[in-house]
Amino acid sequence: MDKKIYLGIGDKKRCPGPVYVIEKGDSLYSIAQKYHTRVRVLLDLNPFVDIYNLQPGDEICIPSDNMPQEMKFTPYVIKKDETIGDIMEKFSVSFEELAKINKVLLEQKLPPGIIILLPK
Numbered sequence: 001m002d003k004k005i006y007l008g009i010g011d012k013k014r015c016p017g018p019v020y021v022i023e024k025g026d027s028l029y030s031i032a033q034k035y036h037t038r039v040r041v042l043l044d045l046n047p048f049v050d051i052y053n054l055q056p057g058d059e060i061c062i063p064s065d066n067m068p069q070e071m072k073f074t075p076y077v078i079k080k081d082e083t084i085g086d087i088m089e090k091f092s093v094s095f096e097e098l099a100k101i102n103k104v105l106l107e108q109k110l111p112p113g114i115i116i117l118l119p120k
Contacts, residue, residue: 015045017064024056035062047075047102 020031028051032039043051045061076087084105088095099105110116 015061017045017062019059020062022054022056022058022060026054026056028054031060031062037063043075048104 020035028039028042028049032042041063042060043049045063049058049060076091078087084095084098087093088098095105
């Protein structure tokens, strides 16, 4: 194995395979070729990666050998002023479904002072 690859022990919940550290000149296509996978699979595993601006030192998840090569979701780029509620309505998906594959939603901090309503 290459020295750029390491198992993300702390990120194991987020990345089911090894984590790759981007180097100068890398592209998702070249990484996909190197690890015998598809660019689509890399995009599915790394929905927040800016494919036009990969920076050396950035980390992306690589599928493990025992992982299915076809993922059951597609990346979606949030548009300006779009809310999670807008996305839930647009794609007929629940928050639970979104949070299951987008752990970042569960970790978002609400701004102090915001008021939310809770069920009784």
